[in-house]
C-alpha cells in the first residue's frame with residue numbers, strides 16, 4: 001500500500017501520518033515511525049547528555065533574538081489601541097504560507113495593511 005510505510009525499528013507497517021517528515025529521504029518521510037523516533041531520540045539523549053545540553057544551548061542562543069523581539073512586541077502591543085491589537089492578532093494567526101499567498105495575490109493591499117499597522121504602531 002502506498003499510504004503505509006514499514007518501520008524497520010518496530011517491524012510494523014504504519015500509516016504515513018505516523019511518520020514525521022524528513023526532507024532527506026526519498027519519500028519525504030522519516031525512516032522510523034513517530035513513537036520509535038521519540039524512543040530513539042530518548043535513548044540517544046540518555047547516552048549523550050552533554051550533546052543534549054550543547055544542542056539546547058545552541059537552540060536558546062539562536063532563539064534569543066526571536067524571544068527578545070517577541071517580548072518587545074508583546075510589551076508594545078499592551079500599549080496599542082485595541083484595533084491595532086485586533087489587526088495584529090489576525091496577522092499573527094495567518095500562517096506564513098497564507099501571508100505569502102496574500103502577498104502573491106495582492107502585494108499592494110498587503111503593503112497598505114502593513115503601512116497602516118506601522119502608523120498605528122507609532123501613535
Ligand SMILES: [Zn+2]
Nearest residue numbers: 007010033036
Ligand atoms: Zn516504529
